[in-house]
Amino acid sequence: MFPVKELKRSLFVSIWFAFLTFPIMVIKVDSIERIVTWRWNNMIFIAIGSFVLSILVKVYFVRKERRAASKKAQTVLTEPFVHRILREPRFLYPLCLACLAFALLFPHLFSTYQTNIMTTALMYVVLGLGLNIVVGVAGLLDLGYVAFYAVGAYSYALLNMHFGLGFWVVLPIGGLLAAFVGILLGFPVLRLRGDYLAIVTLGFGEIIRLVLENWNDFSQGPSGISNISRPGFFGMDLSFAASINYIYYLVVGLVIFTIFVVNRLQNSRLGRAWLALREDEIACQAMGIDKTKTKLMAFSLGAFWAGLVGVIFATKTTFVNPASFTFLESAIILSIVVLGGMGSIVGVILGALALILLPEYLRALSEYRMLAFGAILVIMMIFKPEGLISNVRRRYRFKQQPSSESE
Amino acid sequence: MNFGGIRALDSLDLDIHPGEIVALIGPNGAGKTTFFNCLTGIYTPSAGEIRLRNPETGKETRLNGMKPNKITEKGMARTFQNIRLFANMSVLENVMIGRHCRTHSLILGAIFRNPATRKEEREIVDSSYQILKKVNLHKQVNEQAKNLPYGAQRRLEIARALATEPFLLLLDEPAAGMNPQETEALVKLIRLICREGHSILLIEHDMKLVMSLSDRIFVMDYGKKIAQGSPEEVRSNPAVIKAYLGEDVDA
Amino acid sequence: MDYFIELLFGGLTRGSIYALIALGYTMVYGIIGLINFAHGEIYMIGAFTSFIVATVLSIYGFPLLAIVVIAALAAAVWSSAYGVTIEKIAYRPLRHAPRLSPLISAIGMSIFLQNYVLLAQTSDFLSFPALIPEFAFMEPVAHIVGSSDLVILVTTALVMLALTVLIKFTRIGKAMRATSQDRTMAMLVGINVDRVISATFVIGSALAAIGGMLIASHIGQINFYIGFIAGIKAFTAAVLGGIGSIPGAVLGSLVLGLTESFATGYVSSDYEDVFAFSLLVLILIFKPSGLLGKAETKKV
Numbered sequence: 001m002f003p004v005k006e007l008k009r010s011l012f013v014s015i016w017f018a019f020l021t022f023p024i025m026v027i028k029v030d031s032i033e034r035i036v037t038w039r040w041n042n043m044i045f046i047a048i049g050s051f052v053l054s055i056l057v058k059v060y061f062v063r064k065e066r067r068a069a070s071k072k073a074q075t076v077l078t079e080p081f082v083h084r085i086l087r088e089p090r091f092l093y094p095l096c097l098a099c100l101a102f103a104l105l106f107p108h109l110f111s112t113y114q115t116n117i118m119t120t121a122l123m124y125v126v127l128g129l130g131l132n133i134v135v136g137v138a139g140l141l142d143l144g145y146v147a148f149y150a151v152g153a154y155s156y157a158l159l160n161m162h163f164g165l166g167f168w169v170v171l172p173i174g175g176l177l178a179a180f181v182g183i184l185l186g187f188p189v190l191r192l193r194g195d196y197l198a199i200v201t202l203g204f205g206e207i208i209r210l211v212l213e214n215w216n217d218f219s220q221g222p223s224g225i226s227n228i229s230r231p232g233f234f235g236m237d238l239s240f241a242a243s244i245n246y247i248y249y250l251v252v253g254l255v256i257f258t259i260f261v262v263n264r265l266q267n268s269r270l271g272r273a274w275l276a277l278r279e280d281e282i283a284c285q286a287m288g289i290d291k292t293k294t295k296l297m298a299f300s301l302g303a304f305w306a307g308l309v310g311v312i313f314a315t316k317t318t319f320v321n322p323a324s325f326t327f328l329e330s331a332i333i334l335s336i337v338v339l340g341g342m343g344s345i346v347g348v349i350l351g352a353l354a355l356i357l358l359p360e361y362l363r364a365l366s367e368y369r370m371l372a373f374g375a376i377l378v379i380m381m382i383f384k385p386e387g388l389i390s391n392v393r394r395r396y397r398f399k400q401q402p403s404s405e406s407e
Numbered sequence: 408m409n410f411g412g413i414r415a416l417d418s419l420d421l422d423i424h425p426g427e428i429v430a431l432i433g434p435n436g437a438g439k440t441t442f443f444n445c446l447t448g449i450y451t452p453s454a455g456e457i458r459l460r461n462p463e464t465g466k467e468t469r470l471n472g473m474k475p476n477k478i479t480e481k482g483m484a485r486t487f488q489n490i491r492l493f494a495n496m497s498v499l500e501n502v503m504i505g506r507h508c509r510t511h512s513l514i515l516g517a518i519f520r521n522p523a524t525r526k527e528e529r530e531i532v533d534s535s536y537q538i539l540k541k542v543n544l545h546k547q548v549n550e551q552a553k554n555l556p557y558g559a560q561r562r563l564e565i566a567r568a569l570a571t572e573p574f575l576l577l578l579d580e581p582a583a584g585m586n587p588q589e590t591e592a593l594v595k596l597i598r599l600i601c602r603e604g605h606s607i608l609l610i611e612h613d614m615k616l617v618m619s620l621s622d623r624i625f626v627m628d629y630g631k632k633i634a635q636g637s638p639e640e641v642r643s644n645p646a647v648i649k650a651y652l653g654e655d656v657d658a
Numbered sequence: 659m660d661y662f663i664e665l666l667f668g669g670l671t672r673g674s675i676y677a678l679i680a681l682g683y684t685m686v687y688g689i690i691g692l693i694n695f696a697h698g699e700i701y702m703i704g705a706f707t708s709f710i711v712a713t714v715l716s717i718y719g720f721p722l723l724a725i726v727v728i729a730a731l732a733a734a735v736w737s738s739a740y741g742v743t744i745e746k747i748a749y750r751p752l753r754h755a756p757r758l759s760p761l762i763s764a765i766g767m768s769i770f771l772q773n774y775v776l777l778a779q780t781s782d783f784l785s786f787p788a789l790i791p792e793f794a795f796m797e798p799v800a801h802i803v804g805s806s807d808l809v810i811l812v813t814t815a816l817v818m819l820a821l822t823v824l825i826k827f828t829r830i831g832k833a834m835r836a837t838s839q840d841r842t843m844a845m846l847v848g849i850n851v852d853r854v855i856s857a858t859f860v861i862g863s864a865l866a867a868i869g870g871m872l873i874a875s876h877i878g879q880i881n882f883y884i885g886f887i888a889g890i891k892a893f894t895a896a897v898l899g900g901i902g903s904i905p906g907a908v909l910g911s912l913v914l915g916l917t918e919s920f921a922t923g924y925v926s927s928d929y930e931d932v933f934a935f936s937l938l939v940l941i942l943i944f945k946p947s948g949l950l951g952k953a954e955t956k957k958v
Contacts, residue, residue, distance in 0.1 A: 020739050023732070024706060024778045029713040031785060036714050042778075141758050143765070188943045195693050195761050199893065200942045203935040206890070210935070214928040261518050268517030269510055269528070276493050276504045283491035286447060288479035288508025288571050297514065327886070331769055338762060371773040377766025381759045382751045 006058055014051035021046050060383070103252050107245040115248050119316065121356040122251045123309050128336040128348040129258045130305025135334065136342035137266060138298035139278035140190070141198040143330055144205025148178040148303035150212065150325040152310020157225040157320045158218075167231035171311050178307025182300035190295045205330055212322040224321025228314050247316050254312070258305060262345060265301070274298055328370065335373045338380050341387025350388065419632045421608075421625050423575065425462045428597065428607045430621040432614075432641075434650055438630040439610045440488055443579055447485050448475035459483060462574055480508050484573035486564040488580045488610070494553035498544055501552050501563055502535035505570025535570060542566045542596060558589035562596065569600065576600065578609040582616050594620060618642070626650065664802045665923040666916070671807045671876070673915025674814035678869030679892035680899070680907040681821065682741075682862025688838040688902040689858050690753070695764035696744055697866060698889020699771035700737050702882065704867025705874040706775060708733035709786055716787060726789050733867040740771075741863030742856050750852075768886070775882040782881065789875040806876045813872060817865060818908060825904065830857050838902070887931065894938040900951020909949060 025042040029035070107115045127149065134142045152174035159165040159173065189200045212219045219225070230243045231250070265271050273294050277284050285291055314320050332355065340351025355373070359366040380387065419442060423429045431439050445452040448470065457470040459481055470478055484505075493501050510531055516524035539545045542562040547555060552563060561581055568576055581597070582590045590613065597620060601607055611617050617624065617638070624641045626634040628650040634641055641647055679701050686694045712729040720728070748767045752760040790806040825831040837844040837854045845851050873888075874880045891914065899910025914934065922930050941948065 016743070020736070020743060021778075023710050023736055024703065024775060027710050027714060028779065029710055029717070031709075031713045031787065034717050036717055139758070141761065189939070192942060192946065194758050196942050196946060198758070198761060199693065199897075200939050203890070203894075203938045207932055207935045207939070210929070210932045214932070264520065265514070265517050268524075269507065269512050269531070270514065270517055272496075272500060272504060273507055275496065279493040279495060280491050282449065282475075283487065283493065284504070285475035286449075286479060286485055286487075286491075287505050287567065288476045288484075289504070290474070290476045301514065328769070331765065334762070334765070367777065368773075370769060371777065374766045374768070374770030374773060378748050378763045378770065379766075381755070381763040381766070382748070385755065385759055 006055070010051050010054040010058070013054040014047045017050035018043050018047040100256075104249075107248055112241050112244050115244055117357070117360050119244070119248045119251050121353055121360075122248075122255050123312060123316075124333065124336060124356045125255050125349050125352040126251070126258050126305055126309050127333050128340065128352045129262050129345065130302045130309070131333050132337050132340075132343065132345070132348050133262060133265065133305075134298055134302035135337050136344070136348070137271065137278075138274040138295060139194070140295060140299060141194055142201045142299070142302065143198050143327070143334070144201035144203070144208075145302070145306055145333055146325045146327070146329040147201075147205040147208040148182060148306035149310045149313070149329070150208055150322075151178040151181050151303075152307035153314040153320045153324070154212065154219060154225075154310075155307070156311040156314040157228050160228050160314075161225055166229070167311070167315050171308060174311035175304045175307040178310065179300040179304040182303030183296060186296045186299040187292075190292055190299060202327065202330075205325075205327060209322050209325050212325070219322070222322060224319060224323075226319040228318045228320070230318060231315050247312065251312060254308065259345060259349075266343075266345075270294070270297065331377075332373060335376050339376050339388060341389040344387060344389045347387050347389035419625075419627055419630070421632070421635075423606050423608055425574070425606055426601065426604065427622045428601050428609070428620050430617045430624045431608060431610050431627065432612070432617055432624060433627040433633075437627045437650075439627065440579060441630075442627075443485060443577055443610065446470070446478075446577065447483065448473050448478045459575070476508065479571050479573070482573050483575045483577065484568035484571045485577040486561070486568055486579055486581060488583070490560050490564060492552040492560055492563060492567070494551070496552060497548070498539065498550050498552055498555065498563060499532070499535055499548045501567050502538055502570045503531050505538075505567040506531045506535060508571055538566045538569050541569070541599070543592070558585045558593075561585065562593070565596070565600075569605075573605060575606045575608065578607065578611075580610055580612065582611055582613045590616060660802055661923070665919045667803045667807050667811075668923070669916035669919030670912065671810050671915070672919055673895075673912035674810050675869045675873045675876075675888075675911075676892045676895045676915055677908045677911035678814060678817065678865045678872075679888060680896040680911045681904065682866045683893050683896040684899070684901055684904060684907040685834075685858050685862050687896070688904075689834065689841075689855055690749070691757075692749060692760050692764065693893065694749075694862075695761065695889070696748070696767040696771060697862065698885035698887075698892070699768050699775075700741050700744075700863045700885070701866040701870040701888055701892075702775065702880070702885030703740055703771065703870075704733040704737040704863075705786075705870035705880045705884065706779065706882075707736045707867070708871035709784060709874060709880060712787055712789060722789070722791065729789065730868060730871055733871050734864040737863040737867030737870070738860040741859040745855060745859045750855075768889075772882050772885065779882065783879045784881065785879050786874040786877070788878065789871070806872075810872045810876060813868065817868060821861070821865070821904070824861070830854070834858060890938070891934050894934055894941070897938065897946075897948055898941050900948030903948070903950045906948055906950035913949075 022043065025046060026039050028037040028039060030037075106118055110118075127145070131142065131145050134140050134145070155174045155177045156167070156170045159170050165173075185201075185204055189197060189204075192200060213222050215221070231246065273284070273289050276287075277289065277291065277294055281291055313324070336351045336355050337348055338351075339347075339355060340349070341347030355376075359369040359372075365372070419438075421429070421431070421442075431442065433439055441450065444450045445455075446457055451472050455471070458467055459470055459478075460467040461482055468481055470481065470483075473481075493504065496504070510527050512524040512527050516527075536545060536548065539548055542565055544555075544559060544563055544566060547559065552560065555563060561584075565576075565578065565581065578597070582593055585593060594616060597607060597609070609617075609620075621638055623636065624634075624638055625632060626641060626644070626647045633646045633650055634644045636644070679697065682697050682700070683694060686692060686697070708729040711732040712725050715725045715728060744767055748763045749760050752763055790809045793805045793808070796803070796805045796808065825834060833844070833849045833854045834857065836847070836849060837851055841851055844854070874884075892911070895911035895914045896907045897910070898914060899906030899908070901907075914937065917937070918930060918934060921933050
């Protein structure tokens with residue numbers, strides 16, 4: 001089945017990568033001690049690894065071609081398994097209940113440490129869902145999403161430090177402030193073409209971080225703000241463990257709220273306009289859709305969620321500094337959306353849990369975490385741009401009764 | 408209207424009265440589509456006036472420099488020469504997008520789904536279905552737009568434009584690529600739309616269709632109007648014949 | 659006055675380095691319309707390669723001139739190899755995908771390469787050997803203009819000249835210009851577009867590698883993260899000049915280098931990067947076509 005020509009090609013690929021990675025992977029110099037270490041075993045790993053990978057990729061493409069050839073007539077997209085299950089109420093409700101029960105019992109089943117990790121993962125679920133509105137649904141590539149997260153975190157840190165405002169007061173303020181900043185930024189930049197928009201948002205994210213780092217009077221610079229109060233529970237002071245659990249439940253609540261809202265938004269007049277805008281802007285405008293306003297709403301809604309999570313982040317760690325809000329953070333959230341499947345709520349949830357929990361539990365992998373995130377973005381774009389769970393949208397299907405509601 | 412150093416649209420005055428079907432014809436590259444783009448706000452004309460009077464309220468607005476979506480709101484909708492449907496959305500959804508500018512629910516409505524929003528959504532679906540019935544696409548209501556045959560896609564574009572409730576409908580080569588049966592159905596459809604009170608301005612190369620449908624015809628070449636009048640007048644106008652067939656024709 | 663001249667030369671040096679990187683952005687953008695986000699990493703890999711090669715050679719006792727030449731060649735060769743490989747793996751399969759797909763792929767590539775160097779080498783700052791000697795004839799002005807400034811300016815000028823000749827007069831240069839105007843048409847008249855694109859990546863990467871080596875030897879230290887900031891700034895320069903335009907990239911780089919130099923010299927050095935980023939945001943908002951770029955009209 002595998003001709004010699006292909007083996008030769010893979011051999012060439014393997015030699016090429018051995019050559020390519022030679023200086024970086026093999027040689028390691030210590031310029032002070034003046035020692036050179038030659039790590040030839042790395043070269044062997046690379047050569048064998050790239051040989052095997054190149055064969056696998058080739059096999060993948062050959063099979064894909066065959067499949068495409070045999071299924072030419074069949075253009076109907078098969079709905080992902082998960083979505084088919086979720087469509088059936090008799091599966092959907094028990095499944096939701098089971099998830100909810102597990103989520104509620106989690107702190108009682110596992111240690112505080114585990115609960116803490118789960119809280120972080122769930123925060124990324126919300127961040128992913130928020131960015132999903134912007135990137136997945138409205139098709140606006142936002143590389144500075146972390147800026148809005150920072151706005152939320154710092155608004156709680158500062159309002160708490162200067163005015164002693166409590167968590168519950170600042171939570172909506174943080175969200176709204178982030179949304180407001182989103183509008184301020186979005187207004188001028190949303191007319192830009194997609195790739196320019198990506199770069200401008202990236203630049204904006206870095207500006208926010210650098211300002212936080214350098215404007216000492218405002219943000220206390222790189223050392224950050226500490227001793228931020230934890231949320232109160234009807235005026236009671238909670239023990240450390242109890243407050244961890246409290247924040248956990250709070251985030252679970254936020255996740256549910258977010259899923260509910262995002263789901264409703266997607267199936268609304270506004271959600272339709274976002275999708276249409278992604279397909280053809282000019283036709284949209286000719287149909288009377290205000291391009292700027294519609295995009296602005298997606299952008300600021302996404303920012304709103306980042307702001308909310310930012311406030312929670314500040315209260316959870318009781319400490320914020322600019323180092324938490326680097327471009328890499330934006331890249332992680334983007335990886336979640338891309339891996340999970342742009343536009344798919346279930347996909348984003350699974351993506352966030354996978355990307356945040358796996359490195360936590362497989363400590364050996366955590367070193368390779370960012371390497372993997374980078375690779376995920378590339379691999380997903382090439383092999384499965386629609387994500388693990390592609391979002392075959394719920395279509396409005398017309399049923400015969402004249403007053404039927406859309407599905 | 409200039410592109411770089413080229414004057415695409417020089418002088419053209421054209422008026423459409425309520426309930427009329429007016430055709431704009433001319434050789435390829437005469438500037439017809441550019442004229443459409445100026446009218447609908449995709450380009451901003453460097454000179455001239457575009458005015459639109461709403462036949463119901465009698466209010467007149469100057470459209471120069473307005474955003475395309477505002478112009479659609481004022482009551483002028485269009486189709487595109489090279490079809491611009493939302494290819495991955497269903498036929499019904501395409502028309503529902505057309506209803507966007509006549510409906511209002513926003514973020515809060517979407518989240519709470521209050522009775523007003525639900526009623527509005529129902530209204531959108533129902534009226535979209537009615538429009539699809541009119542253009543005879545109601546059987547394909549749940550199909551993906553990109554899977555429709557060419558003629559049906561053109562009709563869907565018309566349906567989508569109608570959903571914005573225009574009183575002036577601009578059709579850019581609606582019969583292009585259609586077979587004779589499809590063209591015949593289209594003629595009937597355009598007549599029906601006109602009878603329902605929409606004025607129509609169309610660009611078309613199919614002379615049979617233009618001559619049989621239009622009340623008046625405008626002819627342009629090199630960005631200028633060269634003739635206007637009833638189909639008979641235009642047919643026998645020497646300037647028009649020259650523009651279409653070249654210099655050396657003596658009729 | 660001395661301070662002014664010092665800042666002036668500092669700005670020109672900075673600008674020259676930006677130009678070497680910005681050319682890669684602008685050439686790739688001109689040909690495949692992609693913001694090659696991983697280009698900053700190519701520059702970083704160039705700096706690392708030259709660092710590794712130069713250190714190895716100096717340990718084995720090679721003379722300085724040989725070290726400089728071999729390190730520069732190695733940096734250019736390996737960076738080009740990385741550039742071509744990245745294009746083949748991450749961009750070529752996405753040539754007909756929606757516009758954002760290759761951009762996301764490029765961002766992934768950038769993160770991947772950063773962490774690849776981080777894991778294979780080190781996360782610490784490495785002190786880069788001074789490859790450029792202090793020239794004796796520069797002694798009288800050394801307090802204002804360093805020898806390495808001079809070398810950077812001269813090298814950049816020579817490289818630009820070579821690039822201009824290449825693009826204006828050679829076969830591959832003509833093919834590149836044709837491809838950037840209309841890829842389909844270029845293919846129809848028999849230009850091997852894949853080869854042209856690879857050549858573009860080779861040239862752009864080699865330029866970035868030279869830039870990486872020069873700046874590393876000028877500043878004296880490198881780490882895996884230098885590509886990110888330098889990449890963004892070079893991209894700013896390319897956009898400022900008008901992305902896709904080669905003279906624009908050079909002009910934009912010099913303008914950016916000078917403004918940065920004077921702003922940090924006379925105002926404050928804390929906000930150096932903020933300044934560059936703000937400039938980027940402002941240009942993209944108010945004049946996305948840049949100084950020398952052409953605005954495009956959409957056809958409907």
